[in-house]
Every structure is written in structure tokens, then in C-alpha cells.
Amino acid sequence: MAAGSAIQIPSRLPLLLTQEGVLLPGSTMRTSVDSPRNMQLVRSRLLKGTSLRSTIIGVIPNTSDPTSDCDELPSLHRIGTAALAVQVVGSNWPKPHYTLLVTGLCRFQILQLLKEKPYPVAEVEQLDRLEQFTNQLKSEEELGELSEQFYKYAVQLVEMLDMSVPAVAKLRRLLDNLPREALPDILTSIIRTSNQEKLQILDAVRLEERFKMTIPLLVRQIEGLKLLQKTRKPKQDDDKRVVAIRPNRRINHIPSTVEDEEEEEDHDDVVMLEKKIRTSSMSEQALKVCLKEIKRLKKMPQSMPEYALTRNYLELMVELPWNKSTKDRLEIRAARILLDNDHYAMEKLKKRVLEYLAVRQLKNNLKGPILCFVGPPGVGKTSVGRSIAKTLGREFHRIALGGVCDQSDIRGHRRTYVGSMPGRIINGLKTVGVNNPVFLLDEVDKLGKSLQGDPAAALLEVLDPEQNHSFTDHYLNVAFDLSQVLFIATANTTATIPPALLDRMEIIQVPGYTQEEKIEIAHRHLIPKQLEQHGLTPQQIQIPQVTTLDIITRYTREAGVRSLDRKLGAICRAVAVKVAEGQHKETKPDRAEVGEGEDCKEHVTEDAKPESISDTADLALPPEMPILIDFHALKDILGPPMYEMEVSERLSQPGVAIGLAWTPLGGEIMFVEASRMDGEGQLTLTGQLGDVMKESAHLAISWLRSNAKRYQLTNASGSFDLLDNTDIHLHFPAGAVTKDGPSAGVTIVTCLASLFSGRLVCSDVAMTGEITLRGLVLPVGGIKDKVLAAHRAGLKRIIIPRRNEKDLEEIAVNVRQDLNFVMASCLDEVLNAAFDGGFAVKPRVEHLNSKL
Ligand code: ADP
Numbered sequence: 069m070a071a072g073s074a075i076q077i078p079s080r081l082p083l084l085l086t087q088e089g090v091l092l093p094g095s096t097m098r099t100s101v102d103s104p105r106n107m108q109l110v111r112s113r114l115l116k117g118t119s120l121r122s123t124i125i126g127v128i129p130n131t132s133d134p135t136s137d138c139d140e141l142p143s144l145h146r147i148g149t150a151a152l153a154v155q156v157v158g159s160n161w162p163k164p165h166y167t168l169l170v171t172g173l174c175r176f177q178i179l180q181l182l183k184e185k186p187y188p189v190a191e192v193e194q195l196d197r198l199e200q201f202t203n204q205l206k207s208e209e210e211l212g213e214l215s216e217q218f219y220k221y222a223v224q225l226v227e228m229l230d231m232s233v234p235a236v237a238k239l240r241r242l243l244d245n246l247p248r249e250a251l252p253d254i255l256t257s258i259i260r261t262s263n264q265e266k267l268q269i270l271d272a273v274r275l276e277e278r279f280k281m282t283i284p285l286l287v288r289q290i291e292g293l294k295l296l297q298k299t300r301k302p303k304q305d306d307d308k309r310v311v312a313i314r315p316n317r318r319i320n321h322i323p324s325t326v327e328d329e330e331e332e333e334d335h336d337d338v339v340m341l342e343k344k345i346r347t348s349s350m351s352e353q354a355l356k357v358c359l360k361e362i363k364r365l366k367k368m369p370q371s372m373p374e375y376a377l378t379r380n381y382l383e384l385m386v387e388l389p390w391n392k393s394t395k396d397r398l399e400i401r402a403a404r405i406l407l408d409n410d411h412y413a414m415e416k417l418k419k420r421v422l423e424y425l426a427v428r429q430l431k432n433n434l435k436g437p438i439l440c441f442v443g444p445p446g447v448g449k450t451s452v453g454r455s456i457a458k459t460l461g462r463e464f465h466r467i468a469l470g471g472v473c474d475q476s477d478i479r480g481h482r483r484t485y486v487g488s489m490p491g492r493i494i495n496g497l498k499t500v501g502v503n504n505p506v507f508l509l510d511e512v513d514k515l516g517k518s519l520q521g522d523p524a525a526a527l528l529e530v531l532d533p534e535q536n537h538s539f540t541d542h543y544l545n546v547a548f549d550l551s552q553v554l555f556i557a558t559a560n561t562t563a564t565i566p567p568a569l570l571d572r573m574e575i576i577q578v579p580g581y582t583q584e585e586k587i588e589i590a591h592r593h594l595i596p597k598q599l600e601q602h603g604l605t606p607q608q609i610q611i612p613q614v615t616t617l618d619i620i621t622r623y624t625r626e627a628g629v630r631s632l633d634r635k636l637g638a639i640c641r642a643v644a645v646k647v648a649e650g651q652h653k654e655t656k657p658d659r660a661e662v663g664e665g666e667d668c669k670e671h672v673t674e675d676a677k678p679e680s681i682s683d684t685a686d687l688a689l690p691p692e693m694p695i696l697i698d699f700h701a702l703k704d705i706l707g708p709p710m711y712e713m714e715v716s717e718r719l720s721q722p723g724v725a726i727g728l729a730w731t732p733l734g735g736e737i738m739f740v741e742a743s744r745m746d747g748e749g750q751l752t753l754t755g756q757l758g759d760v761m762k763e764s765a766h767l768a769i770s771w772l773r774s775n776a777k778r779y780q781l782t783n784a785s786g787s788f789d790l791l792d793n794t795d796i797h798l799h800f801p802a803g804a805v806t807k808d809g810p811s812a813g814v815t816i817v818t819c820l821a822s823l824f825s826g827r828l829v830c831s832d833v834a835m836t837g838e839i840t841l842r843g844l845v846l847p848v849g850g851i852k853d854k855v856l857a858a859h860r861a862g863l864k865r866i867i868i869p870r871r872n873e874k875d876l877e878e879i880a881v882n883v884r885q886d887l888n889f890v891m892a893s894c895l896d897e898v899l900n901a902a903f904d905g906g907f908a909v910k911p912r913v914e915h916l917n918s919k920l
Contacts, residue, residue: 076194077150077176081126082113083188084151084168085142090266091127091149093172093196094250095257102165105141109187110166114153126192127151127170128178129267141184147271150176150194172253175273195273214279215248221286222255228293249275252282259289338366341382349391354546358385381483384490385544389497393504393552396460398429403459410455411448412592413585416878417441420576421456436574438531440512440557440565443578444734444853446628449558450508452578456556457506465496466508469523473516478526480543490543493530493550504552512569513559513732524566531555531572560732579852580627580734582859582883583620590616594633602640609643610694611636618699622709625860627734627853635706642705643695650693720831723823725902727815728836728858728866730850735857737834740800740812740819744784747795755800758808764839765798768816771843771895772824779899779907781824790824811848813839814867817895818902825907833902834858835867843895851875859883867892867901 084099084106091097101110113122128148155169174196182189222243229236239258243251256269265285272278345358361378368375403425407418424439441449450466457464472478472492481488489495496507515524529535530550538547559565562575581589595611616632624631695701703709723742728735753765769791772781776788783794790796798816814837822829836854838846847869855876858866868876870891876884890901899907 077124077173077192078121079191079193080182080189081124081150081176081192082109083126083128083144083148083178083190084109084170085128085130085144085188087130090129090263090270091151091170091172092253092257092266092270093149093174094254096154096169096171097257099168099170100165101168102163105185105187107164107166110156110168112186114156114168123153124173125151125153125170126176126178126190127172129263129270131267141181141188144178144181144188144190145267147175147177147195147273148192149270150174150192175270177273211276211279214276214283215251218251218279218283218286219243219248221283221290222251225255225259225286225290225293228290228297252278256282256285259285260292261285338362341365341379341386344386345382348386350385350388351390351546351549354385354390354544357546358382377483377488381543384494384498387498387501388494388544388548389501389503390548391503393502394462396462396504398425398460400426400429406459407452407455410458410593411452412589413581413880414448414452414578417452417576417578421452425456425459436533438555438557438573440559440570440573440575441578442513442559442562442575444560444580444627444732446626446630446633447578447580448628449578450510453506453508453556453558456554460506460554462554463500463502463505464508465500465505466510467492467496468510469527470511470514471516472523473518473520475521475523475526476542478523478530480541482542483545488543490541491526493539494541494544494548497548497553503549504554506554506556509555509557511559512557512573513561513564515566515569522566524569528568528572531569563732577852579878580856581629582856582880583617584882585880586620586629586632587613587616589629590620590632590636594629594636598633598636598640601637602644604640604644604647606694608647608693608695609640609697611639611697615697615699615702618702618709619706621860621862622711623702623706625711627856639697639702639705643697646695647693720828722826722828723819725815725819725822725829726834726858726863727812728834728854729811730809730853735850735853735855737857737861737863738800738812738815740798740815742796742798742816742819742823744823745795745797746784746793748793749791750795751791752795752797753799754797757800760810761800761808761812764810764813765816767839767841768813768820769796770841771817771839772820775843776824779821779825781821783824796820796823809848810838810846811836811850813837814845814892814895814898818898821899821907822903827903827907829902830865830904832862832864833867834861834863834865835898835902837867837869837872837892837898839895845869845892845894845898847871852878855879855883855887859887864888865890865901867898869893 084101085103086097086099088099089097091099101107109125113125117123126148127150128145130142131145132142149172151170151172153168153170157167159165159167174194176192176194178190179193180191182191223240226236226240226243231237231240242254246254252269252275256266261269269278269281272281342359342362345355345362348355350358361382365375365378365382368378400422404418404422407421411418421439424436427436441452443449453466454464476491478491478493480491480494490498493507497503497505509527512527515527517524530539533551536550536553539550540547557573562570565573591611591613595616599605599609619635620632623635626632697705723744725740727738727740729738730736751765751769753762757765772779773790776782776790781790782788783790783792785793787793798819800812814835817839818829818835821827834854836848836851838848840846851868851872852875855866855868856879864886865888867890870893873889873891876889890897892898892901896907
């Protein structure tokens with residue numbers, strides 16, 4: 069070391085006894101400290117000391133029995149290395165210990181042990197002094213030769229190593245820059261040497277001796293390296309040979325004896341894969357890509373991460389149904405029967421589906437629009453899709469698109485990405501294993517958009533018959549023909565479907581069901597299905613139609629039948645428990661509760677037990693079967709009814725009217741409430757309304773103000789100026805749901821007319837319609853859903869715009885018969901129909917006829 073002469077170590081050094089290695093000057097060593105003496109040294113000397121001096125310690129290799137470090141100080145090796153403690157790291161696991169990083173400075177010799185406890189301290193003499201060597205000119209020549217020889221070997225050794233490794237290159241530079249005297253110590257600690265050899269080098273205080281002892285170690289290392297390189301070379305050749313042999317073996321199919329079994333196995337796999345690729349019916353382009361990839365795979369070492377990636381890719385390519393398809397067995401008559409059997413009602417939808425299938429039957433390659441079923445949840449959209457697949461004899465696969473906001477979900481990730489994989493379309497094809505399945509793209513209206521691209525745009529390519537014969541998934545990177553796939557989409561609303569996508573699709577509205585339809589669906593489809601799922605038979609459980617109606621009206625309020633299905637499931641579960649219990653014990657299940665005088669018809673009781681599942685079981689002989697589900701049993705299982713007919717209650721004061729709203733979940737009835745108070749003519753609107761709805765409210769007020777005299781409407785102080793000293797507040801429940809649209813116009817007018825006239829709106833009237841400033845009523849959408857909602861809620865009279873009359877045709881006859889429709893073309897007609905006995909107009913009846 070250049071600073072060798074400058075090193076002046078203290079004459080008294082604390083001694084660290086190392087078990088694991090021998091520290092030589094110029095090298096660095098990490099040592100673990102856990103013996104009490106050493107720990108004490110670290111604590112009181114290294115951790116507490118603040119001067120540089122205190123970080124210098126004497127490192128003595130513990131040559132005696134390493135285990136006997138407990139009480140007595142072992143006899144110490146006389147020569148050690150003074151070292152600088154560079155780093156101390158403490159840890160408590162698995163037991164308290166320190167890890168010390170020490171750099172050797174120079175040799176020393178123990179002159180006298182000064183104290184043993186708590187850690188040994190010795191008076192020392194520094195041995196490595198640079199002057200000692202440089203001044204001895206006499207031995208220079210001899211030494212020069214030795215050192216030159218040593219230097220040559222050192223260079224030879226280092227050059228045999230991989231010079232591209234930065235540490236090796238640095239070592240090479242150090243050989244030239246360091247003083248020769250320092251080299252033996254440094255190289256000894258780098259090359260492979262035993263502790264014993266290192267100890268000998270440490271003990272070689274004389275430089276000449278040190279050089280002499282180190283040269284054989286260097287030579288040994290050089291020979292070892294040479295041998296290693298020799299053995300490695302033939303192995304590389306071997307590798308090459310194996311690669312060269314591979315093609316031959318493929319032809320001969322004779323596995324030769326190779327020592328490395330694993331490699332052999334893997335090789336077989338690759339051969340198999342190649343065979344599969346060649347025999348698979350993939351497109352020419354795909355075959356070309358695959359063969360290229362397999363060629364690369366063969367050359368790749370197995371440990372390379374890319375190996376697994378390429379293999380996965382090739383396996384997927386082989387698995388994909390390039391040419392595999394099911395045979396269509398399309399027969400329209402059978403399809404009609406199957407559709408009818410699977411689904412009750414939904415005539416319009418079934419009709420359109422049959423038309424679609426008929427065209428398919430006549431013309432094999434249908435490049436028509438994609439069918440998109442739009443309707444509230446639980447109306448059977450998915451289930452019709454499944455039936456279509458069944459009628460065609462095709463595989464069915466559902467792709468849920470709700471919340472998908474990354475285009476690679478559709479089109480896959482490029483293979484350069486970590487964790488890349490194909491998109492949902494290709495994955496779906498792999499799952500079904502044929503290239504002509506029915507793909508149901510569920511919830512296209514819930515596609516998202518994000519920074520990762522627009523999945524709707526990717527879907528465009530999938531759905532476009534002009535493009536999808538060469539759909540390119542990013543992962544595959546070759547075209548796949550999707551033209552044989554039958555796509556069907558479903559959505560709750562068309563409003564959020566991207567226009568370009570909507571353009572590719574033919575929308576078929578699937579409205580909600582009437583109560584009667586629901587009862588039929590329940591008895592024909594849902595109940596048998598639930599019974600089967602719960603292992604029950606009709607001999608064990610009976611659900612009469614009145615009970616189903618009760619479930620529909622009191623426990624569910626939905627356009628579809630999903631909740632109904634769930635409730636039926638809950639009933640079946642409860643009954644299944646009873647049936648299973650009954651199979652084991654004859655004892656009657658005891659229960660008591662439910663009290664208040666319900667009207668139990670057949671209920672004959674001794675101890676005031678109303679009939680319920682268990683009681684029915686009690687009554688029926690033999691014991692339990694069939695368990696009849698009546699309203700009491702329903703209450704037992706499902707709890708108290710969730711919905712009651714509240715309509716009449718809420719209309720018991722002026723300023724309330726029932727509107728009809730359309731939501732993606734079906735139609736709904738909506739109570740519009742108004743109140744007035746002293747104020748400055750302000751209008752307050754609450755209930756999270758959109759701009760259009762706010763405008764409707766302003767229109768309604770303006771129209772009423774301008775017609776106040778005609779209708780004798782006054783404010784609290786009797787003035788015809790309705791807003792004079794009056795504030796109006798309009799509220800639309802449910803307040804948490806955002807609402808918008810013009811169709812509440814007539815309801816707001818009616819509600820305010822009721823408020824200002826002090827008259828009650830008829831409790832069984834619901835209405836919908838857009839208004840104009842002149843008092844015309846304009847048509848609105850979603851009539852069928854709205855009418856069904858009104859019917860569900862038990863309302864009787866429905867006011868709709870005259871121009872919506874045609875929409876009534878879509879409504880089932882029995883629903884129409886239950887309801888009284890009032891067609892209105894102007895607000896006069898609306899008000900007349902909304903109030904019992906009409907809404908008086910002061911003579912001058914000037915009929916407004918819509919010219920629209
Ligand atoms: P959607 O896809 O419209 O949300 P699903 O197709 O999942 O609804 O239907 C929910 C359940 O209701 C399914 O079990 C389905 O069989 C049943 N269902 C819906 N409509 C009918 C119907 N008209 N006839 C028979 N079952 C029906």
C-alpha cells in the first residue's frame with residue numbers, strides 16, 4: 069500500500085479473535101461476532117469510541133479449539149493483523165450478534181498481553197514497515213526478481229478471468245498501481261486458499277518468504293483455471309453436437325443415450341410440440357411464425373425466461389381451434405320449440421331471433437348485424453343467448469365486459485410485456501376449443517375507457533364482419549379468423565354504448581315482465597329449476613300461485629325475475645333443511661312465534677301456532693310432505709314483506725303526484741312532492757336532478773303561472789301570481805339517484821296544480837310526458853317499462869302522451885285490460901284525468917290540438 073509507511077498503529081490494541089477466516093493486510097473481511105469477549109470489545113470499543121484510533125483493533129486468528137472461547141482466554145497466535153473496523157451491524161436474530169466489516173492494515177506481533185477481561189488488550193509491535201524493505205537495497209535485486217515473477221503469474225491469472233466483469237478489470241489495473249509488496253497479501257485473500265495457507269502467509273513476516281510462499285499458490289490457481297477451461301470447451305462442443313444431432317433424431321425417432329435425462333425429456337417435449345405444430349391445421353402465416361419460434365426455442369437454454377414464454381406461446385397456438393368447428397344443426401322448427409320451451413313470453417325477442425336464425429339457415433355466411441339484447445337485469449338476455457347456442461348445436465361462451473377499460477383485455481398484450489397474455493376473445497376460443505362458438509358479449513354498455521386505450525374500439529374490429537376474418541390479437545401476432553363466431557351482445561341501456569359500436573348492432577329491446585308473466589315463468593321454469601338444484605321433488609314442496617304472487621309483489625320490485633329466482637332459492641333451501649331433518653327423525657319440529665291474528669284458513673290450533681313450514685308438516689299426514697308454502701311460511705323464511713302498497717298513503721295530501729320513470733333497471737314509479745312557503749318567489753329543486761329535469765320544472769311553473777287565472781290557482785295570499793311572496797320546493801325521491809330527462813314534465817305540472825288548488829291527485833293515477841311552454845304534451849320513451857312499473861305498483865289509470873299510443877300494442881293484453889289509459893295531447897287533458905271529477909277550467913275552453 070502506498071500509505072504503508074504512514075501507517076502507525078497504536079502500541080496497545082484490543083484483540084478480536086476470529087474463528088472463520090484469516091484477515092490479511094490490504095483485504096477486507098466480514099466476520100460475525102457472537103462470543104462474549106468479542107461482543108464486549110465491539111460494544112465498549114467500537115460502538116462507544118469516537119476517535120479514529122478507537123476503530124483500530126487487532127485481529128488474531130483463533131487457532132485453538134474454536135469452541136473453547138467461553139472462560140479462559142485460549143493461547144493466542146502471536147501474529148495478527150491490525151484492522152480498521154469499517155462497519156458494525158447488530159442483530160438479535162437468531163441470537164444477539166454483530167457483523168463486523170474489517171479492513172486489514174498491517175501485521176503486528178503481540179509483545180505482551182495486558183489484560184484478558186472483558187476483552188484482551190495487548191502491547192503490540194507493528195511488523196509491516198515499508199522502510200524496512202525499500203531501504204534494504206541489498207536484497208532488492210533478489211526481491212525484484214521474485215516480485216517480477218510473482219507479478220507475471222498474477223497478471224496471467226487475472227487475464228484468464230473474464231475481463232468484461234468490471235471487478236476483474238479493476239483488479240488488473242490494481243496489479244500495476246499497487247506497490248509490489250502489497251500484492252502477495254491481496255492476491256492470497258482473493259484466490260482459493262485454505263485458512264491454514266493464509267495463516268502461513270500471515271506468519272511470513274519477511275517479504276521474500278511471503279513472495280516465495282505465494283507463488284506456488286498462484287501457480288496452483290492458474291493450473292486449476294486451465295483445467296476448468298479445458299473441460300468446459302468440450303462441453304460446449306457437446307452442446308453444439310446435441311443441437312446438430314437433433315434434426316436427425318427427429319427423423320429417425322431413435323432416442324440416443326444422453327446422460328442428461330432432464331434435457332432429454334425436455335427435448336422430447338419440444339419435438340412433440342413441433343410435431344403438433346406441423347400436424348395442426350393452423351393458417352400458413354401462423355405455421356410460419358410457429359416454426360420460426362420453435363427453431364429459436366431449440367437453441368435457447370431452458371433457464372432463459374424467454375424459453376417459458378415462447379413455449380407457452382407455441383402451446384397456445386397449437387391449442388387454438390384454427391380449423392375445428394362444430395356442425396351446425398339448424399332447424400327452424402326445432403329452434404322455435406326449443407326457444408319456447410326455455411323461455412316464457414318475450415315474443416318479440418323470440419320472433420327476431422328466429423328470423424335471424426332462419427336467414428342463417430338459408431344463407432350460410434351471414435354478414436348481418438350483431439344482435440344486441442337491451443333490457444333490465446334478469447329478463448333472460450343471457451339465457452336466450454345460451455338457448456341460441458343450444459338450438460344451433462354450438463358451444464357457448466360468455467365474455468363479461470362490465471368494467472373492462474383496457475383494450476388489451478380484448479386484443480391481448482404484446483409478447484414483449486412481462487406477464488403478457490392473449491385477450492378475452494382468443495382465450496374464449498381456446499376454452500371452447502372450436503372456431504364457431506356463440507360468444508355472448510355481456511354488458512357492452514359497461515365498457516370503460518382509460519389511458520390503456522378504448523376497448524370499444526378493439527371490439528369494433530371483432531364485431532365487424534368485414535374485418536374479423538383476420539382479427540389480430542397482439543399476443544398471437546398472427547391473424548385469426550373470427551368470421552364463424554356468432555356474436556350476441558347484451559346491455560341494460562343503449563345510452564352508454566359507444567355510438568360506433570351501436571352502429572354495428574341491431575338492438576332488440578327486452579322489456580320487463582308483467583306480474584302474470586312472472587308467475588308463469590316462476591312456475592314453468594324457475595321453480596322446477598330450483599327444486600332440481602336443491603334435490604327436492606314436487607311431492608316434497610308445493611308453492612301455490614298466490615304465494616308466488618306474494619313474493620313478486622311484496623318481496624321483490626324488479627323488472628326481471630332474478631330476485632324472484634333468489635327468493636325461490638331461499639325457500640327451497642329452508643324446505644331442504646326440513647326435508648333432510650324429517651328423513652332422520654320422526655319427532656315434530658317444535659317452534660313457536662308469529663302471533664298477531666293472521667288469517668290462517670286451515671289453521672286449527674291448540675297452542676296458538678299459526679301454520680308455517682313446520683306446522684304444515686305437522687298437519688300433513690304422513691308427517692311432512694308436501695310442505696306447502698303459504699304466506700305464513702313465506703314470512704318465516706323471507707322475513708316480513710319488504711314492499712307494501714304505499715301509494716294511497718303517500719297521496720293523502722295536496723302537492724304529490726306519481727310520475728313514471730325509466731331506468732336501466734326497468735320502469736319505476738316516482739313520487740314528486742311539492743310544498744310552498746313564504747318567500748321571494750324562489751324555486752328549489754332537490755333529488756339530484758339533471759339540467760333537462762330542472763328545465764321541465766321551470767317550464768311547468770311558467771305554464772301554471774300563465775294559466776293560473778284559467779284554473780283559479782292562487783298562492784297562500786289568494787293572488788293569481790303564484791310566486792308572489794311564495795317559495796316553492798320540489799323534491800324527487802330517491803334523493804341519492806341522479807335523475808334526468810323531460811318525461812317528468814306532466815307530473816310536475818300536476819303536482820304543482822294540486823299544491824296551488826289544494827286538491828288531491830287521484831291515488832291510482834300515474835303519468836309520463838314531456839311538456840312545452842304552450843301546454844302541449846310530447847311523446848317520451850320507455851312506455852312499456854313504465855306501464856309495467858305502474859301495473860306492478862297497483863296503479864289503475866295511466867296518463868301517457870297521445871303520440872305514444874302505438875307503444876301500447878307491445879303491452880300484454882291482460883295488463884292493458886287491468887289499466888285505464890288516458891291519451892293526452894295537452895296539459896288540460898292531463899289535469900282533467902289526474903283529478904277526480906276533472907280539473908275545472910274557466911269557460912273559454914280553447915282546445916289545443918297537437919299538430920305534431
Ligand atoms: P339477464 O341476462 O337479462 O340479466 P338472465 O338471462 O341471467 O338475465 O336471467 C336470469 C334468470 O331468469 C335465468 O335463470 C333465466 O333462465 C330466468 N329467466 C328470465 N327470463 C325468463 C323467461 N322468459 N323464461 C324463463 N326463464 C327466464
